[in-house]
Amino acid sequence: MSEFVETISRSEDGRFLELLIGPQHPASGHMRLVAEVDGDVVVSLRPNLGYVHRSVEKIAEVKKFLQIIPLVERPSLADTTANNLAYVLALERLLGVEPPPRAQYLRTLLAEINRIHSHFYGIGIHGVMIGSSTAFMWAFGDREPLIHLAQELTGARITYSYIIPGGVRRDMPPDFPDKVEKVLRYIERRLEDYDKLYVRNPVVRARLEGVGVLKKEDAIRLGITGPNLRASGVPYDVRKADPYCAYPDIDFNVITREEGDAMARFLVRVGEIRESMKIIRQVLKKMPDGPIFAEKYYKMLPPNLKKYYEETKEVKFPGIFANLRAPAGESVARVEGGRGEVVIYIVSKGGMNPYRFRIVTPSFRNAVLFEHLVRNVRVADIPAIYGSLDYFPPEADR
Amino acid sequence: MMDLLDLILQPWIFIPLIFPGLTTAFLVLLGIIWAERKIAAKVQMRYGPLYVLKPLGGAIQMIADLLRYLFAEPIIPKDVDKLTFIFAPLILFGLSYLPTIVLPAGPGFTAISSEMSLLILLGLLTLSPVFTMILAWGSNNKFSLIGGLREGYLVTTYEIPLFLSALSMAVLYGTLDITAMVEAQKNVWGIFLNPLAAIVFLVLILISTSKFPFEIAEAESEIVMGPFTEYSGIFYGLVMGASYLKLYVLSLLYALIFLGGWYPLPSFLQNPPFLAGIMVFVKGLVIMFIAIFMRAIYPRYRIDQAIQIGWHKLVPLAILSIFLSLLVVYLGGV
C-alpha cells in the first residue's frame, strides 16, 4: 500500500492554507481567486484575471467600423445594449450624425429592458452563490419575458446589434407597448414575491447585511462604478451626469443606499429594476413619431430600399455602411450600463478601421473590489461578496 | 413457504430487512431525492425530473441515477489515503442505516427490546459524522478538509441540543424506551405537551442531516462539495445517500417521540402488529417533506452563524424544554 503523502500546500509557518478557487470551481466564473485562509477567516484574496481575455481592443483595430458593433457586445453578454450604445454614440460623434428623436427613444427603451434583465441575471447568480436555488431559478425565469420583448423588438435574444450609426435597425411592432405593459405588471407582481421569499428572508439578511462593506470614500477613491458605487451612497449615474439618448426628457431617480454592504448592492439593483420600469413606461408614453434613421444615410438609399423602409420600418443599410469611413479625430462616449459606466474611446485616422480603440467596462473597474473587500471575512463570505458585485469575468478581461 | 413468511415476519428479521430497515430505507432513498428535486422545481416554476417515466412525472429518475452511479468509474485520486477513501463511505453508509434496527415498527414489535433504546439510537447516530471527517481528511483535498472541519464543528453544535431535546421527552414520559414513549402518547401527542422540544428537534434534524439552511459542510458555491469533493461513481452515491438515510432515521424518530408514533391507530392496522408501522412511516414522510422543502426557501447560513444558532439559541431552548417537561410532569404528567 502506498504511503499517505499530504500534498495540501500551506504557508511557510503552516498557519495559512492557500485555497485556489477557480477556474474549475462551481462558483468562480472564468477566473481564479487565490485565497489565503486562516481557519475559516480569509486573510487575503488575490483575483487572478485574464482567463477569458479575447483582445477586443486589438481586434477592433482591424475591423471596419460597423463590424465592431457585434464585437463590443461580446464581452458582456448579459448587458449587450450598453456596449452597443456606447460604441455607436462614440462613432456618431466622430461621424457627426444625429439620430432622429424616435430612434433615441427606441434606444432608451432597449437599454432599459436590457438593464432589467441584466439585473435579474446578477440577482440570480448572487442568489445561487449564497445557496438559494430559488432566487436563481426565479431570476433567470423572469428574465425570459424581458428577453422575449427584446427579441420582438430586435430579432435576437441577447446579442441585439440593434443600434447602428444614425438610428436603430427597426421600429417597434404596433402591439409592442401592450406586451411591455403586461410584462411590467408581471414583474411588479413577482417582485413582491421576491421580497417575501428572498429579500426579507432572515437567512439572506444574515448572510448579506454588514458583509463586504465598501465605505463611501473608498468607493470614490477606488473608482468604483455602477450600482456598487451607488450602494455606498454616491448618487452618481451617467444617465444623470452626462445625459444621452432620451434620458434628459425622462423623470427618474438615482437609487442609492448608505450601507455599502452586500445587501445594499443587492437592494440597489432591485430598486433600479423598479426605476427602469418607470422609465420604460415613460418612454412608451412619450415616444415621438417620425423616422428612425438619420436623414444623412436615408438619402443614400436607392429608391426601392427607401420604399421598403417606409413600408416596413426596417432599416436597410446604405452601401456605404460596408466600408464606413470616419473622419480623422477622436471621440469618447460613456453610457450607464446595467453593471456601471461603459466608456468607449475611438481614435480614427480617417480610414475604415479605428486607429486605436479602447473600451473600459464596469467589471474591469470593479475588479479591484475583490482584494479590497474580501479581507478578514469568512470563507463563506467570498461568494456572498463576489455575487453582490455582479462581476462578469469576460467583461473585465475583454 | 409459510415457514419462510413466518420467519420474515419475525421482528428481528422484519425490522432490519423490511421496515424500517433496508427495503424501506432504499425505497425512501430513491423517492426522497426525487421528491426533493420535484418540490424545489415546483416552487421554482419548472418541472424537475420528468423524462424518465413521463406519466409518473419522472418518478424513477433516481433509479436511472443509481444505475449511472453504479456504472460510472469510481475515480480514486493518486494522493488520497486509499484505505480510508474506500472504506469510510461504506462504513458511513452502513452506520447511517444501522439505527433503524432500534426503531419499533408497531406496538411491541421491536428487533431490540431495550429500556435504553432511545439512548442506543442517539448513540448510533453520533457515529457517522466521525467517518465523514475521516473521509474528508483522507481525500487530501483542501476543500474536503475544510468541509470535514465544518462537519466537525457542526457535530459539536447539534449533538448536545439533540440529546437534550430528545431526553426532555424521556423526562416527560418517564422512560428511555421508544416503544413505551409511543404508548405514553396514546391520548396526547408529545408535540402538544412539549412544543419547544419539538421545534428544537426539527431544526436539529435540518442541521444534522445538512439540509438547507444548514447545508454548510457541502456548500457547493464555497467549497465545491465539502468532504465529498473527490468522490465519484458509486462512492459518491453512498456518501450522498448517507445523509438522506440519516434524515429518514431522524424523521421516524421524530414521528415516534413527538407525533404519537402509530397512534391514533385505525382498527384495520391493528393486526398484525407491524402494520402499525404504516402510520409511523406516513408521519415520518411529513417530516422528511418539511426538511426537503426548506431547499426551496432558504440559502445557507455561514458556519459561524450556524454554530451561534446552535449554542446561543438551541442549547438554551433545549435545556428550557427539559424544564418544560418537568413542569408538565409536575402538573400531572402524561
Next chain:
Amino acid sequence: MAVERVFDHLRAIATGAKYLFLKPRLTLMYPDEVEDLPRGYRGMITYNHETCISCSLCAMVCPADAIKMYLPKEVPEGEKRPKRYPGINYTRCIFCGFCVSICPTFSLQHSTIHDVSFYTFEEQIFRPEEFAKGPPKPQYDKEPVKVRVIPDEERGLRYERV
C-alpha cells in the same frame, strides 16, 4: 425584532408553499414544443441566387467573415471574369443580420430556423449552390407542437398552440 424575524421566516415559507399549489411554469418543453418565431427573427439565412447581383456588400459587411464570395464550381465557357457569389460558413456566423440589412436586392433574408445540428465542420460551410437551396431543416424525433409565445400578466410568458 426577534418576533419580526419569526414572521419573516413564516412569510418566506408561506410564499414558497404558495408556489407548490400555483400552476405557473415557465418551462417551454423544447423538443416537444417549438416556438413559432415571428417574422423578423434573426435565424439562419436564405439566399436567392436569381436576384443576387454579386455586389459582395454582404461579404464586406460581415463582422465574422462568415460570408465569402465564391467562384462558381463550373465556370461557363468563354467567361473571362466569372461572377462570384456569396456562400456562408455557419461555424462563424453570429446571426447579426448585417448581410440581410445591407443586401440591396433582398436576396438574403432571415428564416426562423435556428436549431439545426451538424455532424462535421465541413457540413456547415454552404457554397453558393447549397446556400441557394435554403437552410437545412431541424430534425426532431417527432414532429413538435408549434407554440406562440405571448407575454402574459399572470404567468410572464404563455405558450399558445398555433
